[in-house]
Amino acid sequence: MKNIGIIGAGSMAEAMLSGFIQGEVYDAQHIYVTNKSNAERLNDLQRQYGVNISLNKKEILEKADLIFLAMKPKDVKEAIHSIKRYVTEKHLFISVLAGVSTSVIEEMLEKKVPVIRAMPNTSASIRLSATGMAKGAYATDEQLTFAKNLFKAIGTVEIVEEEQLDAVTGLAGSGPAYIYYLVEAMELAGKEVGLDEETARSFIIQTLYGASEMLKQTKKDASVLRKEVTSPGGTTEAGIHVLKTNGFKEMMIECVKQAQARSKELKHSFNEMLLKERA
Numbered sequence: 001m002k003n004i005g006i007i008g009a010g011s012m013a014e015a016m017l018s019g020f021i022q023g024e025v026y027d028a029q030h031i032y033v034t035n036k037s038n039a040e041r042l043n044d045l046q047r048q049y050g051v052n053i054s055l056n057k058k059e060i061l062e063k064a065d066l067i068f069l070a071m072k073p074k075d076v077k078e079a080i081h082s083i084k085r086y087v088t089e090k091h092l093f094i095s096v097l098a099g100v101s102t103s104v105i106e107e108m109l110e111k112k113v114p115v116i117r118a119m120p121n122t123s124a125s126i127r128l129s130a131t132g133m134a135k136g137a138y139a140t141d142e143q144l145t146f147a148k149n150l151f152k153a154i155g156t157v158e159i160v161e162e163e164q165l166d167a168v169t170g171l172a173g174s175g176p177a178y179i180y181y182l183v184e185a186m187e188l189a190g191k192e193v194g195l196d197e198e199t200a201r202s203f204i205i206q207t208l209y210g211a212s213e214m215l216k217q218t219k220k221d222a223s224v225l226r227k228e229v230t231s232p233g234g235t236t237e238a239g240i241h242v243l244k245t246n247g248f249k250e251m252m253i254e255c256v257k258q259a260q261a262r263s264k265e266l267k268h269s270f271n272e273m274l275l276k277e278r279a
């Protein structure tokens with residue numbers, strides 16, 4: 001694929017284009033970005049990354065053969081309506097939209113277009129995304145392999161059944177935000193136990209990084225690694241007791257389940273919308 005067209009220029013679009021450029025997967029000159037109407041945002045992206053920008057959807061579809069859909073689910077219908085007349089057999093679509101099925105995108109495009117769904121996260125911007133991926137009815141295995149290799153340049157990729165993408169969204173697509181929320185709490189805790197903000201932040205980041213690498217490098221279960229920290233009757237036991245007696249695990253499980261449920265809700269709302277339109 002010679003040129004990428006990214007439709008939607010928000011947080012996820014920027015994370016991906018940043019990772020593609022950093023990973024030397026695509027030069028900025030081969031990336032074309034558009035959005036709905038925010039010319040200032042496009043100018044900022046061009047200034048920062050050197051990508052091509054345009055509010056002319058026809059131009060984007062003419063220049064690019066690989067098209068990323070990166071708008072919010074609520075805007076997908078209008079976005080696809082604005083491009084479908086320019087879609088040809090040269091185009092491969094990769095959608096990062098939560099909850100919008102490949103079949104919905106194919107129906108909105110009114111063509112048997114190859115569509116692949118990817119569920120990355122914003123760690124793509126430093127090439128550390130965890131991406132789930134599934135192909136639509138008209139995408140080939142070769143196109144899926146191409147898309148997988150593309151996202152492997154900005155992190156890890158797991159090919160899943162499309163039905164599993166709601167779970168992937170709940171766990172990993174939204175996952176960074178759960179960690180950032182934990183860090184917000186630990187930063188407040190650091191302050192309450194008498195550390196200045198910068199010192200607390202430094203300790204928290206290194207502790208998170210170290211724990212992440214311990215999980216990755218030792219391949220030990222989290223429960224085993226936790227027990228290795230927890231001296232009987234010691235400080236860790238005292239802290240973990242608070243988490244256990246206040247339902248921390250149950251809260252995290254419910255957090256992921258609710259995010260998955262919202263993804264399913266989005267999916268069903270689009271399916272119902274299309275059913276009504278067909279009627």
Ligand SMILES: NC(=O)C1=CN([C@@H]2O[C@H](COP(=O)(O)OP(=O)(O)OC[C@H]3O[C@@H](n4cnc5c(N)ncnc54)[C@H](OP(=O)(O)O)[C@@H]3O)[C@@H](O)[C@H]2O)C=CC1
Binds near residue numbers: 079
């Ligand atoms: N943020 C994340 O961590 C992740 C997000 N995603 C998915 O990525 C998608 C984008 O999310 P995010 O980047 O956070 O959202 P943002 O709100 O940051 O960006 C949305 C972008 O879509 C553009 N847009 C809206 N309508 C249209 C249209 N009709 N034509 C072209 N562009 C349009 C907006 O343009 P304008 O500013 O002009 O309105 C804006 O640039 C969502 O579907 C989300 O589910 C997936 C994984 C992770």
Ligand SMILES: O=C(O)[C@@H]1CCC=N1
Binds near residue numbers: 098169173174
């Ligand atoms: O919050 C959202 O809907 C998007 C999808 C996954 C992460 N952000």
